Amino acid sequence: MQPVLEVRDLSISFTQYQGGTRRRVLPVIRRLSLTVTAGEVVAVVGSSGSGKSLLAHGILGILPYNSQMEGELIYQGQPLTPQRAARLRGREIALVPQGVTYLDPLMQVGPQLRRGRRDAGARAESRAVLERYGLGRETEERYPFELSGGMARRVLIASAALQAPKLLIADEPTPGLDARAAGRILGHFRELAQEGAGVLLITHDLELALTIAHRVAVFYAGETVEEAFAADFPAGRLRHPYTQALWNALPGNGFTPISGTQPGPGEEGPGCPFAPRCPRRAADCAGDIPLIEAAGGRVRCLHPEGGKTP
Amino acid sequence: MSLEGKNLSFAYRRQGRVLEKLSLTLEPGERVGLTGASGRGKTTLCRLLAGYERPDRGEVLLDGRPLGRWRGLCPVQMIWQHPETAVDPLLRLRDTLSEAGGVEAGLLEALHIQPGWLDRYPAELSGGELQRFCIARALTPGVRYLLCDEMTAMLDPITQAQIWKLLLEQAEGRRLGLLIVSHDSSLLQRLCTRVQTL
Numbered sequence: 001m002q003p004v005l006e007v008r009d010l011s012i013s014f015t016q017y018q019g020g021t022r023r024r025v026l027p028v029i030r031r032l033s034l035t036v037t038a039g040e041v042v043a044v045v046g047s048s049g050s051g052k053s054l055l056a057h058g059i060l061g062i063l064p065y066n067s068q069m070e071g072e073l074i075y076q077g078q079p080l081t082p083q084r085a086a087r088l089r090g091r092e093i094a095l096v097p098q099g100v101t102y103l104d105p106l107m108q109v110g111p112q113l114r115r116g117r118r119d120a121g122a123r124a125e126s127r128a129v130l131e132r133y134g135l136g137r138e139t140e141e142r143y144p145f146e147l148s149g150g151m152a153r154r155v156l157i158a159s160a161a162l163q164a165p166k167l168l169i170a171d172e173p174t175p176g177l178d179a180r181a182a183g184r185i186l187g188h189f190r191e192l193a194q195e196g197a198g199v200l201l202i203t204h205d206l207e208l209a210l211t212i213a214h215r216v217a218v219f220y221a222g223e224t225v226e227e228a229f230a231a232d233f234p235a236g237r238l239r240h241p242y243t244q245a246l247w248n249a250l251p252g253n254g255f256t257p258i259s260g261t262q263p264g265p266g267e268e269g270p271g272c273p274f275a276p277r278c279p280r281r282a283a284d285c286a287g288d289i290p291l292i293e294a295a296g297g298r299v300r301c302l303h304p305e306g307g308k309t310p
Numbered sequence: 311m312s313l314e315g316k317n318l319s320f321a322y323r324r325q326g327r328v329l330e331k332l333s334l335t336l337e338p339g340e341r342v343g344l345t346g347a348s349g350r351g352k353t354t355l356c357r358l359l360a361g362y363e364r365p366d367r368g369e370v371l372l373d374g375r376p377l378g379r380w381r382g383l384c385p386v387q388m389i390w391q392h393p394e395t396a397v398d399p400l401l402r403l404r405d406t407l408s409e410a411g412g413v414e415a416g417l418l419e420a421l422h423i424q425p426g427w428l429d430r431y432p433a434e435l436s437g438g439e440l441q442r443f444c445i446a447r448a449l450t451p452g453v454r455y456l457l458c459d460e461m462t463a464m465l466d467p468i469t470q471a472q473i474w475k476l477l478l479e480q481a482e483g484r485r486l487g488l489l490i491v492s493h494d495s496s497l498l499q500r501l502c503t504r505v506q507t508l
Binding site: 181 | 349422436468474475496
């Protein structure tokens with residue numbers, strides 16, 4: 001089946017000025033690849049500050065002016081140019097952003113959902129979509145500041161669902177919600193996938209991602225290091241040593257930390273960015289590491305888990 | 311000698327009652343988990359116990375004395391969910407630490423804080439790196455209770471496990487009492503001696 005979205009070797013960098021005149025180019029995302037097919041939830045998991053949100057902004061074509069993007073974005077088999085993204089975003093491609101600050105603070109929820117349409121059909125649609133997400137009729141009259149965190153999230157999802165998107169991008173949709181509310185929100189995404197949308201879920205919470213995602217792309221220091229099936233995690237079929245370390249660090253598993261910290265943008269050495277912390281590193285890890293197919297998924301590692309210890 | 315919240319009631323002016331006759335006791339060396347749905351007043355309880363707010367009714371006692379009567383450094387300190395909002399963005403971390411009275415020798419190494427980080431501003435550090443500074447600052451001598459409000463909720467699992475390992479080592483050495491607020495039941499199970507639900 002043709003994927004809804006294909007991202008191939010995407011890189012995003014920023015041009016910054018230091019001390020006024022010194023220019024430097026800061027690579028934030030490097031060589032990111034992933035695919036999303038219709039009916040599927042794909043999670044991108046990485047720690048906060050690792051540049052995950054930029055992926056969403058890159059796909060939508062709303063990166064800030066001082067950034068450069070390289071690589072290929074293919075949407076429904078055709079290149080996703082900035083012009084095409086501008087036409088599709090908010091319609092076929094919808095974003096569920098991080099928080100209430102993405103709503104217009106001076107506009108009530110109802111008109112915000114209807115986007116300027118005032119006919120009876122639009123009213124019925126907005127009412128139906130609010131009801132679908134458990135929000136009463138009175139929500140239409142509320143301003144964003146009158147919504148709780150969980151309600152605001154549901155309004156944002158309602159706004160995206162109203163367009164019946166083919167690709168839905170959700171950026172950190174759960175922080176600040178308790179487990180039950182977060183579970184409900186994630187359930188809505190799964191539902192939209194069942195109705196045929198491709199869902200890209202960007203999050204730092206591996207445990208929550210595993211509850212709804214079919215596949216998981218793991219992000220480390222701006223690179224995708226592994227694409228795995230969600231079922232690979234509990235089954236012990238992980239490929240990359242970092243993914244394995246993430247899994248082992250969960251409180252429900254070993255709660256075992258590894259030492260060191262993730263390098264920030266521009267701090268990575270040559271070769272594998274995880275090598276300094278990796279139990280399986282070898283001399284060749286300082287060279288170029290390709291993304292290779294392994295056990296139905298993909299891994300960017302020369303000495304993946306399960307293989308011989310170097 | 312314990313930290314006691316006795317029959318605490320509290321209301322924010324616009325939201326109505328958040329806490330109603332709630333009691334909680336924390337002993338030295340104890341690690342108590344606090345959980346409950348959003349809006350139940352977990353953070354509010356922490357703010358009362360640390361002296362940021364005064365209860366409408368009830369009292370907070372430390373060693374049997376009202377917390378408000380302690381002078382100087384408050385022996386009850388909070389560690390917040392978003393470290394970037396808990397430090398002065400215009401101060402280098404070195405100055406943030408010295409403002410809090412400096413830190414003991416060896417503590418920075420014990421928390422895996424690299425010397426180079428001291429000369430940076432908060433915006434130049436990640437959340438996990440910054441949270442270590444907030445812990446170092448809270449571990450000033452004289453502090454006996456730490457209230458950790460979703461301290462690692464924004465961090466990845468590896469950093470979360472690192473930070474808790476470091477803090478538990480310090481807390482055990484000093485016999486600190488910890489109140490640990492989290493939505494993550496497996497985390498609380500891992501860390502706490504008992505768990506209270508709000």
